Amino acid sequence: MRTSSNPSKQRGTAWESAIADYLREHHNPGVHRNVQMGARDIGDIDGYYLHALEAKAEKTITLADYIAQANREAIHAGALFGCAVVKRRMKGVADGYVVRDLRTDVRLLNRLRDMEDALKAAAPTAYALIDKQHREAA
Structure with a gap:
């Protein structure tokens, strides 16, 4: 597997993986990360009941953008709801924010x-x- 030389992408991938691991243990063993689909993206994580989930681990938090993206991806995924899971600085995955x-x-x-x-x-x-x-x- 090739690693990215982009530290932001690496952080994002690590955050997505941490969310997927947490949700597999506490919510649904079938949770998995989605493949990026460009303009018709369906969210970062699949298997979060009824939701398209967008994972965000960025230094600058822009909630309006995250929610717009999650809602758009919910439509693409045929999910009833969209949400963003935003990394909380210096905290683990269970302390992330679910935002809608x-x-x-x-x-x-x-x-x-x-x-x-x-x-x-x-x-x-x-x-x-x-x-x-x-x-x-x-």
């Missing part, structure tokens, strides 16, 4: 609320067990 615009967050929370209400109505015992499990994990 309020419009996207409201859509996500409305979906979560509606799905929880549907599960609670259809299978109250299962809902109670899942709710307890997630409350204890927090």
